[in-house]
Amino acid sequence: MPKILILNYHVELPIVSEIPKRYPNHLGRACTRAMWYADSGDIIVSPVELDDDFFEYVARAGGIDLDSVTVTVRGEKLYDDVLLDKGLVTLLQGRVAGDASWTLMPCNMTEGVAELARLLGIDAGIEMQFAAERGADLLNRKSHFRQLAVGSGLPLAPGAIVRSPEGLFRAVTNLLAVTGTVVVKQDNAAGGAGNIAFTSGPLNPLPGAAETRPVPDDLAAMAVLWEELTEAQDPVLVVESFHHTVNAFFFEYFIGKGGQVTLLSNPEFKRRLSHTDGEPVWAWIGLEIPADAPAATLADALTRGAWFAAAVAAMGYRGYMNIDAIVTDDGRLIFNEINARWSGGLVLHTIATRLLGHRYADNHVISSVRNVKPAPFTATLDALRARGLGFNAETREGIVVVAHGPEDTDNTECLIIAESRQRVRELESLVNEELEVNEALAESERAVSVY
Structure with a gap:
């Protein structure tokens, strides 16, 4: 079936929306990677120009008829109002021409994607109804993940969802007793960019945290932290005990139109301690598939992850999702988060x-x-x-x-x-x-x- 690839990166999460400001070429690199998703006859809606030489390379490797691929460049991030621009909708309507076999493949399943499907006459099944009600918001917040994961039997790090500076102070104080280090996570963030580690020990860089700080010593200092990390419209943070890992991996699932859950891959994170401006920092240097983790633990994680994915499918979500997990240095399996988008x-x-x-x-x-x-x-x-x-x-x-x-x-x-x-x-x-x-x-x- 022909598809419309929608490269709507950086449109859902506030912290991710800031990534292009901190790393100006991040959006361009993401769109370069997305060329590999194209097939003959597809349409690509991109926020940036795509490199012709690289696209020819991708087409040769993947057996794609490049002349049959249509690329439309909008010159800005594909927020919903950009996707629903009359000019773009008219262009796509002319290309799709009422053919019901077309599908949409967006990075983020948003309200605008659902409305675009309706305007193009593409089957608006339960996945589009779910998107129209902002259903993906249930799956991309760390507080919601903890709430849903408990009911699905996923093992979690000891933690708490907090809604006030006083609650944050209590949670950090209580959870420090577990390992001596806690991670405070912004609720609506991604990729570790919104995570701050607090420790009673040495201020070493930690994987998955943007920085490591000493523990605020009183409520007033904690209130300052609260203002720094929370969003005014939705003041929620997640606090969890930090655990050193021997394996960090995730499962990539695809949920089809009928709600069938398919495991696609189980990548392992490759990290190294590096330095920038003289400061040590943990860097993500790649992924390796399949993950090299203990077989029984991996099987347990896969089983539990599939249960959770089935629960997500029952809610109405369709498309790509990934679930992060770690194996701690004392052999425990802990799940960290879910992301309802491309990984x-x-x-x-x-x-x-x-x-x-x-x-x-x-x-x-x-x-x-x-x-x-x-x-x-x-x-x-x-x-x-x-x-x-x-x-x-x-x-x-x-x-x-x-x-x-x-x-x-x-x-x-x-x-x-x-x-x-x-x-x-x-x-x-x-x-x-x-x-x-x-x-x-x-x-x-x-x-x-x-x-």
Whole structure:
């Protein structure tokens, strides 16, 4: 079925809306990655121009008839009012021409997406009714996740949902007794950008937290923190005990029109401690699929995650969703959050499926490297070809360029495909040697992207 790809990044979460200001090229990189979702005959609605050279590369790799793909660029983030602009709606109506086989594939399922479906005559099933009522809001807030997860049997970190400075003070004081460190999370944020860790110990950087601070010592200091982190229209924070991890991974699910839940992939986070401006910072440097976690724990997590996804389907949500989890250093399984939108691992899964087939994880490992040193796309591609490192369909291994730029000063993201983790590590070393990896922390690494 032909689809309309809607690249409505950065439209739902306030903290994510600020990412383009802090990392100016983040939106462009996200849209570069999204080219991999296209199929022959699709329409892409993009907030930015798409790189023709890179799109040709994607089309060759994925067997896409590029001439049959329509791209319309709006020149601004795709908020609902932009999606419902009369000119865009008329253009899409002319292209769709009343064909009921068309579908929509948005990053975020919003009210505007539901209204656009109605205007285009695309089947407005329960998923569009759910979106029209802002149903995704139930699934993208950390407080709601804790409330829903308890009822679905997901193990959580000890925590509390707080609605006042006094409640925040009590929660932080009580939860410090668990591990000596707590994380205060903004309710409507993403990617760790709204998380502040407070500790009674050394102020070391911690994975999943934007910064580590000493514990405020009185209610007045806590009230200042409250004002800093809360939204005036919805003053809610989540406080949880912090636990050191040995594995951090997530499950990517797709919920189909009939409510069927399908597991797509289970990526593991690759992180490293780096430095920027002399300060140590944990950086997300890529994902690896499948996750290398204890088998029984992974099976337990998969089962519980599928239960939760089924509950989400019963509510009416349809589309992509992901559920984060960790294994602590004492062996416990803890779930962290749910995101009802595309994940950073979806594009990697899409590439591997195109190149290797749906059961690629039976006999392959794929691993992304987000911090390959900046270079023009064509130069990176030439370097891979010259050294025989590009993906080879016969050997079924090699390196694929996932995203670049859009500026020549931005890091490139690559995907390593091989038949074992050992071979992945060997190819990773070659990437380090031949293409070079940025050892200094780039801003694009520091942003724990949700895309």
